[in-house]
Amino acid sequence: MVKAIPHKHCYVCGKVVEPDETFCSEECRQKYESSRRKQWIPFAIFMALMVILLIYFSFAPR
Numbered sequence: 001m002v003k004a005i006p007h008k009h010c011y012v013c014g015k016v017v018e019p020d021e022t023f024c025s026e027e028c029r030q031k032y033e034s035s036r037r038k039q040w041i042p043f044a045i046f047m048a049l050m051v052i053l054l055i056y057f058s059f060a061p062r
Helices: 026-059
Strands: none
Touching: none
């Protein structure tokens, strides 16, 4: 049975990289960071709406 050399795969494109690396290139690192920023925006909007609704319903007349 052949043993594989210790390695990891790039988070973006899946290419083989060294075990201590996360991305195969600076381009993949930038794509990953851009994607993470884009995922943050809907979450932040959702949280802001939840806070607004919480405040509204806490002080709304009954």
